[in-house]
Amino acid sequence: MPFPKDFLWGVATAAYQVEGAAQTDGRGASIWDTFSATPGKVANGDNGLIANDHYHRYLEDIQIMKDMGVKAYRFSISWTRLFPNGDDVREERGFDFYDRLIDALVSAGIEPVATIYHWDLPQPLEDIGGWANRAILEPFENYARAVAEAFGDRVSRFATINEPWVMSWLGYGSGVHAPGETSFDKAIAASHHTVVAHNRAYKAIKSVRPNALVGPVLSQSQPDVDDISDPKQLEAAAIFDAFTNLFWMDGLFKGEYSQRVLSLYGDRLSKLIHEGDLEVVKNDWLGVNFYFNTRIGHEVSADHPSRARFIDELAGFAVESQAVGTLTDMGWPITPYGLGDLLVRWTREYGDLIPPMFVTENGVAYDDALSMDGLIHDDRRVSYLNDHLLSIESAISRGADVRGYFQWSLMDNFEWAEGFNKRFGIVHVDFDTQVRTVKESGKWYAKVIETNGECLTKRFVKFS
Numbered sequence: 523m524p525f526p527k528d529f530l531w532g533v534a535t536a537a538y539q540v541e542g543a544a545q546t547d548g549r550g551a552s553i554w555d556t557f558s559a560t561p562g563k564v565a566n567g568d569n570g571l572i573a574n575d576h577y578h579r580y581l582e583d584i585q586i587m588k589d590m591g592v593k594a595y596r597f598s599i600s601w602t603r604l605f606p607n608g609d610d611v612r613e614e615r616g617f618d619f620y621d622r623l624i625d626a627l628v629s630a631g632i633e634p635v636a637t638i639y640h641w642d643l644p645q646p647l648e649d650i651g652g653w654a655n656r657a658i659l660e661p662f663e664n665y666a667r668a669v670a671e672a673f674g675d676r677v678s679r680f681a682t683i684n685e686p687w688v689m690s691w692l693g694y695g696s697g698v699h700a701p702g703e704t705s706f707d708k709a710i711a712a713s714h715h716t717v718v719a720h721n722r723a724y725k726a727i728k729s730v731r732p733n734a735l736v737g738p739v740l741s742q743s744q745p746d747v748d749d750i751s752d753p754k755q756l757e758a759a760a761i762f763d764a765f766t767n768l769f770w771m772d773g774l775f776k777g778e779y780s781q782r783v784l785s786l787y788g789d790r791l792s793k794l795i796h797e798g799d800l801e802v803v804k805n806d807w808l809g810v811n812f813y814f815n816t817r818i819g820h821e822v823s824a825d826h827p828s829r830a831r832f833i834d835e836l837a838g839f840a841v842e843s844q845a846v847g848t849l850t851d852m853g854w855p856i857t858p859y860g861l862g863d864l865l866v867r868w869t870r871e872y873g874d875l876i877p878p879m880f881v882t883e884n885g886v887a888y889d890d891a892l893s894m895d896g897l898i899h900d901d902r903r904v905s906y907l908n909d910h911l912l913s914i915e916s917a918i919s920r921g922a923d924v925r926g927y928f929q930w931s932l933m934d935n936f937e938w939a940e941g942f943n944k945r946f947g948i949v950h951v952d953f954d955t956q957v958r959t960v961k962e963s964g965k966w967y968a969k970v971i972e973t974n975g976e977c978l979t980k981r982f983v984k985f986s
C-alpha cells in the first residue's frame with residue numbers, strides 16, 4: 523500500500539483569505555488590507571474584510587472537516603491580530619481567537635498545522651521597507667517566538683513563511699500582490715531575507731518549543747521546455763528553475779546559492795549576505811506547494827504578451843510561456859506529472875539533506891455552480907486531485923518520503939488579486955449568505971481519506 527499508514531490527509535486555508543472580521547478585536551491593518559483597498563489591484567474591488575467570516579464560523583468549518591474525516595488543518599496566523607502594529611505590543615483578543623480555534627481542532631481530533639506567515643505583513647513594517655529591508659528579521663523572529671510560546675503546547679507542526687517566491691516576486695517584483703512594488707532589487711532582497719528569516723524563526727521556535735516540528739513551505743514548478751534541442755529554451759528553463767526552485771532549496775538546505783543564482787543576481791544579492799545568514803538549520807520537514815509546471819517555448823520579442831515573466835529581465839531574452847492544453851479558471855495548465863517529478867527530484871538530488879516532505883498545497887479553481895439537484899458536480903476538480911494524488915503515490919513508490927497532503931482549499935475563499943471569483947474549495951461558499959455546501963469533490967476526498975488513497979482511479983497518466 524503506497525500511502526503510508528499514518529499519511530496525514532489535510533486541507534489548507536490562510537488567514538486573510540478566510541477569516542474576515544478584519545476590524546474585530548483590535549486587529550491591525552496588514553499590507554493586504556491596504557492593497558485591496560487600492561483601486562485596480564484586486565478583481566471586482568474584492569477584499570478580505572468579511573471573506574468567509576471564518577473568525578466567527580470556525581466551529582462550523584471544523585465540523586465540516588470532522589465530518590470529512592480530515593486529519594489535519596493547515597491554517598495561518600494573522601500577525602496583526604497578535605501584534606496589531608507589528609511591534610511587541612500584544613492584543614490578547616487575537617491570541618484568544620487562535621486558542622479557541624486550536625482547542626476546537628484538538629477536541630475534534632484534527633491536528634493543527636500553523637503557518638506563521640501567509641503574506642499579511644503588518645502595514646507599519648511595510649512602511650519601513652517590508653521584506654526588502656533587513657530590519658524585518660528581528661520583528662519576524664520575535665513574532666515567531668511568541669506564536670510558538672503561545673500555541674506550541676498544542677500545535678506540533680509550524681510552517682514559517684508561505685511561498686517565499688510568490689511573496690518576494692509577486693509582492694516586490696511584478697507588483698501583482700501586496701505591497702505592489704515593482705523592483706527587481708527589492709524582489710531579490712526580499713528573497714534573501716526570507717531565507718534568513720526562516721533560519722532565525724526556526725531557532726527562535728526551537729528555543730521555546732524544542733519539540734516543535736518546523737519547516738519551510740515552498741511554491742515549486744518545474745519548467746517544461748517545448749524543444750530540448752534549443753539551447754535558448756534550455757537556458758531559460760535553467761534560469762526559471764534557479765530563481766523559482768533552487769534559490770530556496772539551496773539556500774535553506776545547502777546553505778549556499780548556486781553559481782547561476784549568484785551570477786544572475788550579481789551584487790544585488792551578494793551585498794546582502796551577512797556572515798551566518800546561510801547557516802543551515804535542521805528542518806524537520808519540507809512543504810511543497812504545487813499547482814502546475816511552467817511552459818518554456820521558443821524565443822520571442824521582448825514585448826510578446828505571453829513571454830515568461832521575470833526570465834526576460836534576468837536572462838536578457840524572452841521566451842514564449844503560454845500554457846497549452848485544457849486550462850483551469852486561473853488559466854493554468856494541468857500537469858500532474860510535475861508534482862511527483864519534484865518529489866523524486868529532491869529525493870535524488872538532495873538525498874539526506876532534505877527531511878520528510880509534505881505536499882502543503884495542491885488544488886484547482888473551477889467555478890461549478892449549484893445544480894438543480896442541489897449538488898455541486900465538480901468532476902473536473904475530482905479528476906485534477908485524483909491525478910495529482912496518483913503522481914504523489916508514484917513518487918512514493920519511486921522512493922520519495924512523502925508524509926502528507928493538504929488540499930487547497932477547504933473552501934472557496936478570497937483568491938488574492940483574483941478576488942472571490944476563483945473558487946479553489948472542496949466546499950462551496952455563498953459569499954452573500956455564508957452558506958457552506960460540500961461539493962462532490964469534498965465527498966470524494968472524504969472517501970480518499972477513509973480508504974487511505976485506495977479508492978483513487980488508477981487511470982493511465984504519464985509519470986516519468
Ligand code: GBH
Pocket residue numbers: 536539684685688741742743811813831883930937938946
Ligand atoms: C498559493 O499561491 C497560495 O499559497 C494560496 O494562498 C493561493 O490561494 C493558492 O496558491 C491558489 O492560487 O505564473 O509567474 O505567477 C499561488 C501559487 C505559485 C501558482 C506560482 C502560480 C506560477 C508563477 N502560485 N505559480 S507565475
